[in-house]
Amino acid sequence: MSRTTLRLAALCTVAAGAGLVALAQAFCGDYYLSILDFVGIAAVLAVSLNVTNGFTGLFSLGHPAFMAIGGYVTALLVLPPGRKEMFLPDLPAWLASAEWSFAPALAAGGLAAVLAACLVGLPVLRLKGHYLAVATMGFLIIVQVLIVNLDWLTRGPLGLNGLAPLTDLWWVYAVLVVTLYVAYALKFSSLGRAMLAVREDELAARCLGIPAARARILALAVGAFFAGVSGGLWAHLITAITPGSFSLLMAFTIVAMVVIGGSGSVTGSLLAAVGISLFTEALKPVEESLELYGLAEIVMALGLIVCLVLRPRGLFGSEEPRLLARLFENSAP
C-alpha cells in the first residue's frame, strides 16, 4: 500500500470512529455512554503514560497528580463567576471573573500539568528505577496535600462539585485521536527514537549526542499534558473533583495497562486500556451481587502478575502494527 492510500485509510478510520460516536450519542443510554467516556479517558491516560514510562523507561507513578492539576485548573477556569464567589470567596479577581469555554480551559489544564512536570522533573529525573517510582509517588502525595490545604483555591477536602457536565463522547473521542496521533508521530520521529534509545541504553545514547535528561523531561511533559487534559475531562464527566479523586490506586491501574499492553507500544496500551476498563465495568454487577467489592482490582493485580511472569514485555513489547509504522515513518530516511 502506498503512503497516500495509508493516509486515506487512516482518515477513513478516524471518520468511521466519529460515525460510531454519533451513533452512540444518538442511541446509547446515559449509563452506557458514561462507560464509553471512561473507557476513552482510560485510553488517553494509558497512551500518554506510555509516552512517559514506555518510551524513555521512566517509572512514573505521578500520572494522577498531573490529572489532578489539570482537573482543578480546568474546573476553576470554566466555573461561572457566581459559583466561584460562593465556593471560593478569596480567589484573586482575575481568576474569580474568569469564565473560559471548555476547549481552552482543557488546554490550560494540560499546560499547567506540563509546568508541574518540568518543575518536578528537573530534580526527580536524576533518579532511576525504584527511586524514581517512590519520588513520583511522593509528588502525587504532595499534590494531594496541597489541594487539601490550599482552601482558598481548591475548597480543600470538600472539592468542587456541581461542575457543568461538559464532557461528552465527542470530547473524549477528539482528545483520544489527538493523543494517539501525537504518540504515534512522536514514536516514529527522530526524537521518539532517541527516547527509546535512552530507555535501552542511556550511556550509548549520550555517546551519540542525545541529551538524555532533556529527552526524559520532554517525555514526562508530553505525558503530563494529556494527563492534565484528561483530568479536565474527568472532572466535567463526573461533575465533581475532590483531592481524593486521583489516587495511587489510579496510578496503579494505568501502570498496569501500560505494562500489560507493552511498555513502548502505543497500540498495546490503547488495547489494554480499552480491554481492562471494559472488563472492570463488566465485573461491577458481579461485585455487587457477590458483595465482593474490589474484585476487579484483585483480578487486575493477578492479571498483571501473570503477565509479568509469562510475557514480561507485555502483549506487544515495543512493537506497533507494521501498517502504522509505515504510515508515520518519515519517508526519506
Add this chain to the structure above:
Amino acid sequence: MLRLEDIHVHRGRTHVLKGLTLAVGRGEIVALIGANGAGKTTTLRTVSGLIRPTSGAVVYQPEPGGPQVDLSRLAPEKIVAAGISHCPEGRQVFSSLSVRENLLVGGYLRRDKEGISRDLERSFELFPILRERGHQAAGSLSGGEQMMLAIARALMNRPKLLILDEPSLGLAPLIVARIFALIAELNAAGTTVFLVEQNAVMALGLAHRAYVLELGAIVLSGTGRELAENPEVRRAYLGSAA
C-alpha cells in the same frame, strides 16, 4: 588534533586519572593500553564529555589550522556535534530497536535528511550484513554483528575522530581481525581513531602510536612497534617473557 593536558579525574573519593597527558594527531590511530582499572575507559569518557575532569584541559582542533576548543566543560551532545563519536564499551546497541533505527539514532544530531539517507546506504555498503538484518531487532544480532552495528552507528555522525572502547571485547579472534581491518580501512579513508584495548597485541599491531596507562597516568609511549618490542610492555601486557 586532540590533546589531553594534565587531566585529573576524581570519582567519589578515588583519584582515577592523575595528571594524564597525551595527544592524538590528525589521521593517526592511537591506542591506549593498560591493566583493568588503570583508567582507560575514564580517559575516553572524559574526552566525550560523559565525565567532567576535576582539572586539566581537553584541547580539540576540529579543522587543521582552525580554532581550538576546550572540551572539558562541554556537554556530550556538543562534543558529538563537533565531530567526535564515541563507541562505548560492550557494544551497547539498542536491542529492541531495529538495525536501521539504531543507525538512524546515530544520526540524531543531523538535520540533513538526504545526507542521512546517503550515509545509511554507505553503512550498508560497508557492512552488507546490516542491510540484510535491517528490520531485525539489534538484540538478535551476533556479537560481531552488534560490534559492526555499534561502529556503523558511531559513523552516522560523520566523525572526524572516532573513539572506540574495547572493540575486541568478547569477540572471536577471527571477528576481531575483521573489525581491526575495518578500523584500519576507516582510518585510511581519513578518520582519526583513538582506541582503548585489552588485546594489546592487536592494538599495538594496528596503532601508529600508543600509550601505556598505569594507575591513572601515562608511563610509556611510543610507536606501536616500539612498544610491542619494549620488554616491560611484553612482560606486562603481551604475556610473553622478555
